[in-house]
Every structure is written in C-alpha cells, then in structure tokens.
Amino acid sequence: METKVVKFGGSSLADAGQLRKAADIVRAEPERRFVVASAPGKRFSGDMKVTDMLYSCYDTAARGESFDDAFAAIEERFNGIIRELELDMSLESEFAGIKNAFAHRAGRDYAASRGEYLNSIILAKLLGFEFIDPAGFIRFDEQGAFDLEATRERLVPRLEKCENAVIPGFYGSMPNDTIKTFSRGGSDITGSIVANAVNAVIYENWTDVSGFMIADPRVVDHPRNITTITYRELRELAYMGAGVLHEDAIFPVRKAGIPINIRNTNRPEDKGTLIVSDTAETSRYTITGIAGKKGFSVIQIEKDMMNSEVGFGKNVLRALEKNNMCFEHMPSGIDTMSIIVNSDALVGKEKAVLDEINFRCHPDKMEIENNLALIAVVGRSMRKARGTAGRLFSALAHARVNVKMIDQGSSELNIIIGVEEEDFETAIRAIYDMFVLTEC
Ligand code: ASP
Numbered sequence: 438m439e440t441k442v443v444k445f446g447g448s449s450l451a452d453a454g455q456l457r458k459a460a461d462i463v464r465a466e467p468e469r470r471f472v473v474a475s476a477p478g479k480r481f482s483g484d485m486k487v488t489d490m491l492y493s494c495y496d497t498a499a500r501g502e503s504f505d506d507a508f509a510a511i512e513e514r515f516n517g518i519i520r521e522l523e524l525d526m527s528l529e530s531e532f533a534g535i536k537n538a539f540a541h542r543a544g545r546d547y548a549a550s551r552g553e554y555l556n557s558i559i560l561a562k563l564l565g566f567e568f569i570d571p572a573g574f575i576r577f578d579e580q581g582a583f584d585l586e587a588t589r590e591r592l593v594p595r596l597e598k599c600e601n602a603v604i605p606g607f608y609g610s611m612p613n614d615t616i617k618t619f620s621r622g623g624s625d626i627t628g629s630i631v632a633n634a635v636n637a638v639i640y641e642n643w644t645d646v647s648g649f650m651i652a653d654p655r656v657v658d659h660p661r662n663i664t665t666i667t668y669r670e671l672r673e674l675a676y677m678g679a680g681v682l683h684e685d686a687i688f689p690v691r692k693a694g695i696p697i698n699i700r701n702t703n704r705p706e707d708k709g710t711l712i713v714s715d716t717a718e719t720s721r722y723t724i725t726g727i728a729g730k731k732g733f734s735v736i737q738i739e740k741d742m743m744n745s746e747v748g749f750g751k752n753v754l755r756a757l758e759k760n761n762m763c764f765e766h767m768p769s770g771i772d773t774m775s776i777i778v779n780s781d782a783l784v785g786k787e788k789a790v791l792d793e794i795n796f797r798c799h800p801d802k803m804e805i806e807n808n809l810a811l812i813a814v815v816g817r818s819m820r821k822a823r824g825t826a827g828r829l830f831s832a833l834a835h836a837r838v839n840v841k842m843i844d845q846g847s848s849e850l851n852i853i854i855g856v857e858e859e860d861f862e863t864a865i866r867a868i869y870d871m872f873v874l875t876e877c
Contacts, residue, residue, distance in 0.1 A: 442470075442631050449478075449702035472603045477518070596631070625682050626686045651725070696713045723825055724814055763778075763782075766853065811853055812864055814851060832867040
C-alpha cells in the first residue's frame with residue numbers, strides 16, 4: 438500500500454472540534470498512515486497558542502516566580518479537549534512530570550516541545566494509532582543543525598515496524614539527548630522528515646487555507662489559487678514573503694522527490710496547492726504567482742568607465758561585507774550600479790557604508806534612496822510566452838506606476854521590479870489584472 442504522511446498545523450488542532458475534523462481526514466484514506474501534529478493553536482483571534490503559553494510559563498518558572506496559574510491554564514487547554522472528545526484517558530502524570538521539569542529548568546526548547554507532545558498523545562488515542570516520541574529519532578548535530586543522515590538511520594527502521602503512528606512535530610534531540618526544537622512553525626519540517634523516512638507518495642500539509650494564492654488576499658480581492666507550483670517557483674515567492682509553509686520543510690521531501698500538497702482542514706473537498714520538483718504541466722496563467730515586500734533601500738553608484746575597471750564590483754561588495762551586510766539584488770548599467778539592500782539592515786550604517794565604498798572605489802557620485810518595494814512576478818510558463826515583459830510594463834504604465842528597477846534572471850523564472858512603496862498595492866493589482874483576470 439502506498440503511504441501518505443499528513444501533518445496538521447496548530448489551527449487544525451486548536452480544539453476538540455478541529456481534532457475531530459483532522460481524525461476524519463485521516464480515517465478517510467487508509468494510506469494516511471503517519472500523522473505529524475502541532476500544538477493547539479489559536480481558537481479565535483486574541484487567543485494564545487499553547488506554544489506561546491508554554492514559553493511564557495517556562496520563563497516565569499525560570500525567573501523563580503510562581504508558575505502554578507500559568508501551568509494550570511495549559512493543563513486546562515488539554516483537559517478541555519479530552520473532556521469534549523470523551524476520551525478515556527488522563528494526562529495527569531505527564532503534567533506532573535513536565536511541571537517538575539519546569540521547576541528544575543529543563544530548558545526553553547523542552548518546554549515549548551510539550552505542546553506537540555501532549556497534543557499528539559491525545560490525537561493518537563482518538564485515532565487508535567501508536568504514539569512515537571521523535572526525541573530518540575529526529576537528531577541534531579553538536580552545532581544544533583538538523584542531521585538528516587543520523588535521523589534516517591534511526592527513524593527509517595522504527596517506522597518500518599509500525600502500521601500507523603502519530604508523531605509530535607517541532608522537535609528532536611541533541612547528541613546529549615536534550616530536547617531541541619526547530620524554529621517557529623517547525624512542525625512542517627518534521628512532516629517533511631517523516632515523509633522522507635517512509636518514502637511517502639505525498640506529504641499532505643493540512644492548514645487553514647486552501648493552498649497558495651496567486652497574490653496576497655490583503656492586496657487583491659479574492660485572488661485565485663495556485664494549483665501546481667514547482668519548488669523553485671515557491672522559493673522565489675517565499676523569499677518575497679509568501680508564506681504558508683516553513684522554508685526549511687522543503688529540503689527533506691525535495692531530496693526524495695516527494696510532492697507536498699497544501700490542504701485546508703476546514704475545506705477538505707478543496708484540492709489545495711501541489712508543490713512538485715518539476716512539471717510538464719504549464720500553469721493555467723502565464724504567471725504562477727506575484728509576491729512582494731516593502732522596506733528596501735538602493736545605494737546608487739556612478740563612475741565613468743566603471744565597466745572597464747577590474748575589481749570594481751568586488752570592492753563595492755567588500756565594503757558591504759566590512760559592514761556585515763548582505764545585498765538582495767545588484768542591477769548594473771555601463772557606468773552605474775545599484776545595490777539593493779534591506780532598509781532595516783542599513784539603519785545606523787549609512788555613513789559607514791558610503792565611506793567604505795568611497796575609500797575603496799572612488800565613485801563620481803553616490804546616494805541612498807529609501808522606501809523601495811520589490812515585487813516578484815514568478816512563473817515557469819513565462820519562458821515560453823512571448824511579450825510577457827511587454828504586458829507587464831504596459832500594465833504598470835496604465836496604472837501610472839513608475840518602475841525604478843528591473844531584474845530578470847536568465848532562467849526567466851521571474852521578473853523582479855522595484856517601485857516606490859506607495860505604488861506597491863497598485864502595482865500588484867495591475868499585474869494581477871493583466872495576467873490573471875484578462876487570461877480567464
Ligand atoms: N507549535 C510550534 C509553533 O507554534 C511549531 C508549529 O506549530 O509548527 O511555532
């Protein structure tokens with residue numbers, strides 16, 4: 438039988454009703470044998486995620502203050518779920534052990550990991566699946582980096598022995614067996630690791646949206662969904678802030694050639710977005726997605742005969758390196774160069790950076806311009822479509838948006854444009870209208 442790995446995010450497991458929906462989804466297909474669970478997320482706006490409750494409770498304990506009330510509130514989140522699901526189980530001894538570990542300063546990572554740990558015990562009971570603690574199987578190295586080889590060595594044989602299991606997301610252990618978590622949202626990574634270990638046909642990532650949208654719904658009204666996207670396209674969009682999935686979750690499944698399907702727990706009938714390494718299928722529209730970010734600055738540099746000066750670019754970049762800064766893009770002309778950097782990283786360093794470039798490169802003119810927004814128009818089908826750039830710039834011209842920078846990689850997978858921050862939303866809407874609404 439083919440195996441599917443399913444991961445449920447915090448909003449999909451926030452309360453008893455959500456756990457029931459998740460269990461129905463798992464039961465609907467016997468191939469859904471391995472389930473990775475997050476801690477209970479927010480039930481309503483203003484609610485607190487259990488992970489945040491755990492961090493805050495642990496910090497109180499670590500300060501030596503009383504944490505009884507904060508701990509009781511966490512216990513109640515789980516007891517409420519157990520009561521409502523009418524499960525014949527108790528987590529009392531688990532709570533006692535965890536509380537004792539808090540009092541003995543077991544560490545923030547240990548504390549945060551208990552949300553997924555306890556929620557997975559409940560979900561395993563509800564489904565009648567085995568519970569597997571990832572602590573002994575998902576391994577980090579001495580430097581705290583995730584170790585895929587060491588993990589596979591332990592996890593593959595363990596899961597081979599198992600018919601069905603629920604595995605907590607978000608954590609594993611260090612070589613000295615202390616608990617270590619991934620960064621926030623890291624249950625996505627656990628799902629990907631488990632899919633790699635069982636060589637799943639698909640990694641289903643269940644969340645509260647039906648996949649990726651072509652544009653940000655806060656900017657474009659009811660944008661359409663992306664049905665299929667490649668890992669490379671996703672990387673381009675994620676860089677510009679289009680997030681649903683933890684970025685590090687891609688590597689273990691990509692390595693094994695396993696597609697990811699983003700699905701909506703509240704609308705299981707939706708097909709969601711399929712993320713694949715390659716596809717012969719062209720996208721429905723010329724573009725796959727649009728994403729963008731505000732908050733960039735441009736360092737404009739001018740110097741006569743720049744193009745023939747050997748090492749000019751290297752010296753500019755060394756000036757940035759000296760100030761511990763990276764750059765995002767570097768479009769250049771014959772005698773001009775623009776270095777696009779994150780404005781936050783430049784704050785307080787403007788003079789030092791300009792002085793350093795001056796010292797190393799002796800430009801004729803230099804200035805910093807702020808309030809730049811970058812927009813990436815991404816699509817594997819752009820390569821074959823003639824006139825894409827023409828249509829893009831005509832849409833922007835009609836919307837009276839001034840384009841300040843253009844950067845198209847030779848892969849023709851994306852075109853990045855820079856516009857004034859105040860034109861950001863107008864530009865995205867104009868691009869969406871041109872490439873999606875007129876192509877419907
Ligand atoms: N519970 C963790 C967090 O809130 C991890 C996760 O849900 O993926 O970040």
